[in-house]
Amino acid sequence: MEIWNTIMEQGVLATASEILRWFFMLVFASELIVDIIMKGIGIGAILGVISVAAIVFTYAERKVCAFMQVRIGPNRVGGRYGLLQSIADMLKLMSKEDIIPEGCDRVVWALAPMLLFVPSALIYAFFPFDKGAAFADVNVGVFLMLAISSQAVLPFLMSGYASNSKYAFIGGIRTVAQMLSYEAPMVFSLLGVVMLSGSMRMCDIVEAQSQQLWFILMQPIAFVVFVISATAETNRTPFDLVEDESEIVAGPFAEYSGMRWALFFLAEYANLLSVSILFLPGVVWFGLKVLAMVFVFMWFRWTFPRTRIDQMLAFSWKVLLPLALANVLFTGVGIYARQWM
Amino acid sequence: MKAYIDASLLAILKEKFPSAEYDSEATQPAVYVPAAEIVAVLSFLRDDERFAFAxxxxxxxxxxxxxxxxxxxxxxxxxxxxxxxxxxxxHEQPMVASVTGVFPGAEFEEREVYDLMGVGFTGHPDLRRILLADDFEGHPLRKDYVQIMPPHVRRIEKGGR
Amino acid sequence: MPQTETYTLSMGPQHPSTHGVLQVRLDLDGETILKATPYMGYLHRGIEKLLESRTYVQGVPYTDRLDYVSSMNNNLGYCRAVEELAQIEVPERAEYIRVIVAELNRIASHLVFIGSLAIDLGASTGMLYAFRDREKVLDLFDLVCGARMTFHYIRVGGVSADLPPEFAAKCDEFLKVLPEFMQEYEDILTGNEIFQYRLKGTSRMTKEQALSHNMTGPNIRAVGIPFDIRKVDGYGVYPKLAFDVPVGENGDNWDRYRVRYLEIYESAKLVRQALDGLPEGDFMAKFPKALRPPKGEVYSRTEGTRGELGFYIVSDGGPKPYRVHIRRPSFINLQGLDDMCRGMLIGDSVAAFSAIDPLMGEVDC
Known part of the structure; x- marks a missing residue:
């Protein structure tokens, strides 16, 4: 009964880490060693979450898209529901030949997929998966997260430049234009949340939501702006101009194969998960809400056509940014009015 | 072809271009004109309002x-x-003036004729082979074209390789 | 001093949205297209030459391979040319059956157009819907002639077999569901804002441009010229059937989409009328097995799904044609590609390829 109360008070993950910490203290009896071990477990857990998410989302994406397209989807590997399809995909990707295009800039080319994975994984360090369960609960969490996620531009440009392919290069250039222009409305849409909770610490934001209304209800405009710019940030349809199979074949990924391509893939799904978590950080319904968000992104992807580059940039600067700024203004006025009352 | 041009109009054409010839007995006679006059004839047929072949x-x-x-x-x-x-x-050196100046839509068709039949067109804006490779030799639609075996096909002997 | 430089991007022949093996070289300034040059011939099989070495009747299956999405219309074009050359009178029942299958094939072909336009614009779900419904037409053809792709159903002198007894009911059923699935496209594609933004006002063409490039079919009707050979020539039993020729207004990609979309309804109307008015009688004319048309030549054209499909056949009185020339509509329509792409962005070029709707089997012949 006591444990149950602690769980309710602190959250499942925090309790689990407390128990682990207590256990390791018994074994090693040294704060430093236990700290290192705990951090190691944290990193492992985050990487585990990302890999599991990639596997689950690949399967989900296939199934969701299949159902939307009046198909059945994977139904051979692992029973009639094709549950092991993602595993089979992974094995296939790992056993594929690593083709290095002629005339590419070898070092930059090889570095790009790995570098892309770093910011996507690093963002998870600041996520409050549950009450008190954030790997690094820094007081400028939101800011750091945005700063790191914008680093994802560079690897795309690197792979575009280094692939020695015009398609890849156009894709790389497009990434820069797209991600930079969608960064701005995204930041401003998050600003409203920061203003409401009065803190940039992720755990405080979560805490604020459990006391007041959910921010999704208090900041609907910001939420919409965020979802749209998040779609652009994760390069998914209707803003998947970076990959864009029908125009520039696959953009920066065109020349990659096997595991290198799988890293791009992994980063894409890590990003998808992180943007889905971002606006709705955890209370009890954490998992469900994340899945709902992921489903929304998949829904977009399989029903919308793709925009054109000029339309997309115009939409960001002429529609989303003013909306986000107006939202900041109204939030500020609202907060002031509430204090005054 | 359902309705063909009237014989009286053909006579007018003959008057305008005395070198044009046609079989006045036939029901749907083709008008033969010398190669030098084809552009003039076609632009006349297109622009003259009695003909108006647009x-x-x-x-x-x-x-x-x-x-x-x-x-x-x-x-x-x-x-x-x-x-x-x-x-x-x-037949030795087929050359004719291009009609792309009169009908720009003839561009690809003339290139096709040049490619497959080997007829040269003077004044064509972009006369290149269109269907076959640039280094292809010969013109396949000519009657004297002899097909060569593809170079990489090896005959497999009976009883294995 | 920073300078921009133009560069060439080769789209195709291995490119997901060039509809087979079309290669287009784009001269680009950044993302803006300065010039688009199509290169074709990757699928050239020399059908014109092959037809010279086969008898007239043996030539029909080769035409299946021209525009393999609408084989019925190619069969029809070739057979009409041979019939005109050999002066074969086709029984009326065969003419009606020809209208039914040709118009059904037009529906199938336009569904492929809608699907490929959707996927070229990134809406892959739209494609699957269109292909699902095309399947229904193919099932009907399967019933009629046993084939789903290269039919060889329309023969010289008529059709290869009479319609099976259950065809009328099945076709009726298809015509009933047609408005339903068309409404689905309306919902998923036509009504979509992004889809409209991508198509409206892009690749605009004037009437003069379209005429000067000698474009035919839906491409010329999209600019507002009602040039439909079914109306202009009135071949077969088309004059007896009522149908409209939908035309566009602006000549942009949106109109090219709408014209084909509305043509599906018109084709359905034609099928319905032909099915109701189907007379009894023979389905095949009587003519000697070893067909030897008299010496002469003929140019006969029909409205293919992509435009004016013309066959020019020269006979020297022998069992084989002396020369066959095929006027392929997509081949000639491709001349307009440069005008459609100029000044547009890379994304529009893909929409433009799709909107011309070239089929490489036909272009390369």
Missing amino acids: RLENLTAVDYKTYFEMVYHLFNWTAGVWITVKVKLD
Whole structure:
């Protein structure tokens, strides 16, 4: 009964880490060693979450898209529901030949997929998966997260430049234009949340939501702006101009194969998960809400056509940014009015 | 072809271009004009309001072993009548003026004739092979074209390789 | 001093949205297209030459391979040319059956157009829907002639077999569901804002441009010229059937989409009328097995799904044609590609390829 109360008070993950910490203290009896071990477990857990998410989302994406397209989807590997399809995909990707295009800039080319994975994984360090369960609960969490996620531009440009392919290069250039222009409305849409909770610490934001209304209800405009710019940030349809199979074949990924391509893939799904978590950080319904968000992104992807580059940039600067700024203004006025009352 | 151009109009054409020839006995006679006059004839047929053949529906060439024949099918949409204009070309060095100046839509068809039949066009804006590779030798639609075996096909002996 | 430089991007022949093996070289300034040059011939099989070495009747299956999405219309074009050359009178029942299958094939072909336009614009779900419904037409053809792709159903002198007894009911059923699935496209594609933004006002063409490039079919009707050979020539039993020719206004990609979309309804109307008015009688004319048309030549054209499909056949009185020339509509329509792409962005070029709707089997012949 006591444990149950602690769980309710602190959250499942925090309790689990407390128990682990207590256990390791018994074994090693040294704060430093236990700290290192705990951090190691944290990193492992985050990487585990990302890999599991990639596997689950690949399967989900296939199934969701299949159902939307009046198909059945994977139904051979692992029973009639094709549950092991993602595993089979992974094995296939790992056993594929690593083709290095002629005339590419070898070092930059090889570095790009790995570098892309770093910011996507690093963002998870600041996520409050549950009450008190954030790997690094820094007081400028939101800011750091945005700063790191914008680093994802560079690897795309690197792979575009280094692939020695015009398609890849156009894709790389497009990434820069797209991600930079969608960064701005995204930041401003998050600003409203920061203003409401009065803190940039992720755990405080979560805490604020459990006391007041959910921010999704208090900041609907910001939420919409965020979802749209998040779609652009994760390069998914209707803003998947970076990959864009029908125009520039696959953009920066065109020349990659096997595991290198799988890293791009992994980063894409890590990003998808992180943007889905971002606006709705955890209370009890954490998992469900994340899945709902992921489903929304998949829904977009399989029903919308793709925009054109000029339309997309115009939409960001002429529609989303003013909306986000107006939202900041109204939030500020609202907060002031509430204090005054 | 349903409705063909009236014989009286053909007479007018003959008056304008005395070198044009046609079989006045036939029901749907093709008008043969010399290669030098084809552009003038086609622009006359297009611009003169009695003819008003605004559409060049088809352009091709036929190899008659001793000579080539360019075939132009023109259509007057408002009146719904047709005319066939033909040009006989020398078999050794077939050359004719391009009609892309009169009918720009003939560009690809002339390139096709150049490619497959080997008829040269003077004044064509972009005369290159269109269907075959640039280094292809010969013109397959000519009657004297001999097909060569593909170079990489090896005959497999009986009883294994 | 920073300078921009133009560069060439080769789209195709291995490119997901060039509809087979079309290669287009784009001269680009950044993302803006300065010039688009199509290169074709990757699928050239020399059908014109092959037809010279086969008898007239043996030539029909080769035409299946021209525009393999609408084989019925190619069969029809070739057979009409041979019939005109050999002066074969086709029984009326065969003419009606020809209208039914040709118009059904037009529906199938336009569904492929809608699907490929959707996927070229990134809406892959739209494609699957269109292909699902095309399947229904193919099932009907399967019933009629046993084939789903290269039918060889329309023969010289008529059709290869009479319609099976259950065809009328099945076709009726298809015509009933047609408005339903068309409404689905309306919902998923036509009504979509992004889809409209991508198509409206792009690749605009004037009437003069379209006429000067000698474009035919839906491409010329999209600029507002009602040039439909079914109306202009009135071949077969088309004059007896009532149908409209939908035309566009602006000549942009949106109109090219709408014209084909509305043509599906018109084709359905034609099928319905032909099915109701189907007379009894023979389905095949009587003519000698070894067909030797008299010496002469013919240029005969029909409205293929992509425009004016013309066959020019020269006969020397022998059992084989002396020369066959095929006027392929997509081949000639491709001349307009440069005008459609100039000044547009890379994304529009893909929409432009799709909107011309070239089929490489036909272009390369």
